[in-house]
Amino acid sequence: xxxxxxxxxxxxxxxxxxxxxxxxxxxxxxxxxxxxxxxxxxxxxxxxxxxxxxxxxxxxxxxxxxxxxxxxxxxxxxxxxxxxxxxxxxxxxxxxxxxxxxxxxxxxxxxxxxxxxxxxxxxxxxxxxxxxxxxxxxxxxxxxxxxxxxxx
Numbered sequence: 001x002x003x004x005x006x007x008x009x010x011x012x013x014x015x016x017x018x019x020x021x022x023x024x025x026x027x028x029x030x031x032x033x034x035x036x037x038x039x040x041x042x043x044x045x046x047x048x049x050x051x052x053x054x055x056x057x058x059x060x061x062x063x064x065x066x067x068x069x070x071x072x073x074x075x076x077x078x079x080x081x082x083x084x085x086x087x088x089x090x091x092x093x094x095x096x097x098x099x100x101x102x103x104x105x106x107x108x109x110x111x112x113x114x115x116x117x118x119x120x121x122x123x124x125x126x127x128x129x130x131x132x133x134x135x136x137x138x139x140x141x142x143x144x145x146x147x148x149x150x151x152x
Contacts, residue, residue, distance in 0.1 A: 075108075083113055090115045100126070 069075040083105055094101040094117035102123035105113040116123055 079107060083107075087113070087115050091117075102127075 069078055086105070087103065090101045090103045093099055099117070100123060101115065101117045102120055103115040104120075107113070114120060
């Protein structure tokens with residue numbers, strides 16, 4: 001007979017299965033915990049990045065008040081920078097869109113700066129002609145006068 005204090009003897013294959021099952025379960029649980037931890041860390045990181053992006057969108061470039069600059073040296077620097085930017089944009093518009101562009105700038109000292117994609121003279125003549133035609137379309141009395149003179 002067996003004594004009560006003796007441990008029961010199980011076949012080795014059964015013990016190894018139980019041991020493997022329990023260690024696999026522990027490993028799976030640990031992996032699952034790591035996945036959950038990793039997911040929560042990832043979600044936290046993404047939410048903080050999203051918060052930073054929205055803060056950056058809110059920041060942007062601050063608006064400036066459009067009014068005369070009192071300091072003459074600051075005014076001259078601003079004029080030079082904005083003049084160069086405007087001339088560059090006019091040139092880009094002419095190149096990219098195949099548009100006829102004319103730009104005339106007079107500084108506060110009276111100095112002339114200009115840009116023309118074609119001849120400035122031809123641009124001004126075209127502008128004056130288009131302005132006259134536009135004025136005639138808006139003024140119906142001029143059409144009546146033209147019709148009266150042509151009817152005689």
